[in-house]
Amino acid sequence: MLDMRFIRENPETVKAGLARKYDKSDIDRILKLDEDRREIIRQVEQLKKQRNETSAEIAKKKKAGESADEAIAAMRKVGEDIAELDGKLRELENDLQDKLSWVPNLPHDDVPVGKDESANEVIREWGEKPVREFEVLPHWEIGEKLGIIDFKAAARLSGSMFYVLKGLGARLERAMYNYMLDMHTADGYIECATPVLVNSDTMFGTGQLPKLDDDMYKMDEDDLYLIPTAEVPVTNLHKGEILDHSDLPLHMVAYTPCFRREAGAAGKDTRGMTRVHQFGKVELVHICRPEEATDEFDKLLAQAEKVLQGLKIPYRVMALATGDLSFASAKTYDLELYSAGVDRYVEVSSVSTFDDFQARRMNTRFRDEERKVRFVHTLNGSGQALARLYAAILENYQNADGTVTIPEVLRPYMGGTDKIG
């Protein structure tokens, strides 16, 4: 949520930012609603002041045993006027909040401008693409050959875009998230285990609602949604709270399943584990003071990269263009893994900073040294998404004889196994 006061005082800045994000929000309409709202507030507060004063007089008269009938009669009319204005005010505020809740965050000045991912910029590359003497099979082929991935069974259980892992295959996934959780907690992250079903208010807090309603699985009877990412429950952990400055920055990590309907993605990446309705992910969340946010972004990015460096899989860091930024994001860097089997880069991690956009929606604040209450800044990044990384391991660690070598850092979590097949 953008700050209404900021919009009011800097309408041109806001419009320019939204234009860079290719957003068509009607800021003039919002400004008009805000002006109307404040006008009604001025009127109704004047009446309430009058009511409070007269009520005090009525109380005084009654205590003194005098008649207050005249004042009471006059106040009856004032009470009606207040009720009417309050009703009008509520309507205006609902309308304004609704419009405001659809306005995306503004991009930072250093975000490359462009309408889609073709304008994304490579920031740097890490590692070298392995040179292979043999034809590397895509992960769905090698996985089925090794008997560790079963897409047919998954389809029977749930439909397309699900996967089943078995034997060392299942063990490998467990090894991956244990490796990640151990790394992050060793680096000071607080491990969190949260619900994966959350209410609509929580979904609103991080900005999934109202816009992404169709992309999520929801339980209408209970006002609950399956989370698309642990960002949602973990960031919202301090929803509605005023933290102390000494609590910040907060670094949290959680492993959860993530659920995505992938509506509108029909036909894209339909094979394999690249695009699935359910996948595991280790998510990193930072909550910090505004002045720390730039620094925290760098730390978060480095932490996400550390996972990939440990696995020794080549990747590149991409700066997302303004048009490719998510609704709530002010700036996002994606980590893209080189996937040898399909010979292209696949996004496995997204590191974003949200300024106070989510904090406003969640109403998460902190008290600084001067005891002033301010909104926190929030950031998050995958560290990492399991399914895609899993696919990349099967492809990058594939051997000519059809076996897959286990990355060294995962072997302790595999009971010492160094190879599948």
Next chain:
RNA sequence: GGAGAGGUGGCUGAGUGGUCGAAAGCGCUGGUCUCGAAAACCAGUGAACCUCCGGGUUCCCAGGGUUCGAAUCCCUGCCUCUCCGCCA
């Protein structure tokens, strides 16, 4: 799921329908004292919104209602606790 009790400031906990934004204690902040600290004492200590920057309005779980006036009365929802049932 059934029966009962309850939700008040960072915490504990008062509160008769009318100066209650709310007693008291704790905590916290500043000060006095001290070589320093503790103790003691003094003072301060919620948030949001509107503003002609004087001030004003709102908030005692949430949303409705009664009333000239609601933390206080009524209804609904949510949550917590106790007991029963069911259950991994």
